[in-house]
Amino acid sequence: MKCKKCGGKAAINMRQHKLALCKEHYLDWIPAQTQRFIEKYKMFSPEDKILVAVSGGKDSLALWDILIQLGYQADGLYIGLGIDGGFGYSDKSLRFCQRYADRHGLNLIVVDVGKTYGSTIPQLNDKTPRGKEKPCAVCGVSKRNIMNRAARDGNYDVLVTGHNLDDEAAVLFGNTLNWLDRYLLRQGPVLEAERPGLVRKAKPLFRFYERETAAYALLRGIEYIYDECPHAVGAKSIYYKEILNQLETKRPGAKLIFYLNFLKAKDRGLFAEPVIESEALNTCTSCGQPTTSPAKCAFCRLVELPTPD
Amino acid sequence: MTATLTLRNQEFEVKSGMTVRSALEKLEIPPESVIATREGELVTDDELIEDGELIKLISVISGG
Numbered sequence A: 001m002k003c004k005k006c007g008g009k010a011a012i013n014m015r016q017h018k019l020a021l022c023k024e025h026y027l028d029w030i031p032a033q034t035q036r037f038i039e040k041y042k043m044f045s046p047e048d049k050i051l052v053a054v055s056g057g058k059d060s061l062a063l064w065d066i067l068i069q070l071g072y073q074a075d076g077l078y079i080g081l082g083i084d085g086g087f088g089y090s091d092k093s094l095r096f097c098q099r100y101a102d103r104h105g106l107n108l109i110v111v112d113v114g115k116t117y118g119s120t121i122p123q124l125n126d127k128t129p130r131g132k133e134k135p136c137a138v139c140g141v142s143k144r145n146i147m148n149r150a151a152r153d154g155n156y157d158v159l160v161t162g163h164n165l166d167d168e169a170a171v172l173f174g175n176t177l178n179w180l181d182r183y184l185l186r187q188g189p190v191l192e193a194e195r196p197g198l199v200r201k202a203k204p205l206f207r208f209y210e211r212e213t214a215a216y217a218l219l220r221g222i223e224y225i226y227d228e229c230p231h232a233v234g235a236k237s238i239y240y241k242e243i244l245n246q247l248e249t250k251r252p253g254a255k256l257i258f259y260l261n262f263l264k265a266k267d268r269g270l271f272a273e274p275v276i277e278s279e280a281l282n283t284c285t286s287c288g289q290p291t292t293s294p295a296k297c298a299f300c301r302l303v304e305l306p307t308p309d
Numbered sequence B: 001m002t003a004t005l006t007l008r009n010q011e012f013e014v015k016s017g018m019t020v021r022s023a024l025e026k027l028e029i030p031p032e033s034v035i036a037t038r039e040g041e042l043v044t045d046d047e048l049i050e051d052g053e054l055i056k057l058i059s060v061i062s063g064g
């Protein structure tokens, strides 16, 4: 297969765009497209101070790399979850982030959950009544709190994450199967800071397939953690991705259309904002971040749970 | 006249002479879920698999 731009040997073929590109042209195309989406969806501007949440995986490191290439001022945030999984998952993923930052002379903020809050994510999970299950719910609450806090404390204008189209389409698929209207209403490439104290969020890679972000990382020579978080095994999101990829194989573009047409439908008012429900806005008495709880936020309550014997 | 495809710690033997895409279909690996590489270079799935070679598939699906 030949590169559409130069006729050289193609490195990747994107069926949904009927576009095959060689390494060189692909490495130009991805940042240019990203810039287009940043503008189209009004994500942020060149003056903004950006915080990129990096996990050591392909998507977040690719995102950081693209933003730096495009000339944005972007620092990294790594959250040490304290997950081992028999192969030192967290330590290993930190090393990939640190190495990338050092190589490019970038600033990486590291928040180690265990050191900062006295318990790692698995330990926090053990303290909850459902402690035997996967720590993903606890992990999600914690990451959201820590990311927002780091962005606010560091005066960043926007927090960006490496979510790709497959991630977003899988979430949309789950939300649609269950008709979770409130989640559907909030899903999108940009999450405005709806309340004081909340930081604006954006997902600049949301229109790229997972395959494309991986290809970018490989072609750019970005070293990333190939192993998954051990708790991702059997995750629903992976199952949904598989189903969507089956559709995609038969009908190139199916998952992109599924997601983009959802955004369009939402813009046209398919999901109306609930009338009465504007939840009371409080400030957490412990960490000072916005919460719907009357006193302490969910994360602070979690951190303060007693340790089981 | 065979070649080897690897994916994480799995190894598959396939007939050479077919395209990467037909090999993936035969092995029931969704083409969307992997990137094929030959000697560290990315190859598109219309490439013919050569006799005795090793095609490394890189999984692109992450979860969580």
Ligand code: SF4
Pocket: A135, A136, A137, A139, A140, A229, A230, A231, A232, B063, B064
């Ligand atoms: S798989 Fe679960 S525990 Fe692992 S990083 Fe994702 S949310 Fe956290």
Ligand SMILES: [Zn+2]
Pocket: A003, A004, A005, A006, A007, A008, A021, A022, A023, A024, A025
């Ligand atoms: Zn080219």
Ligand SMILES: [Zn+2]
Pocket: A284, A285, A286, A287, A288, A289, A296, A297, A298, A299, A300, A301
């Ligand atoms: Zn709090």
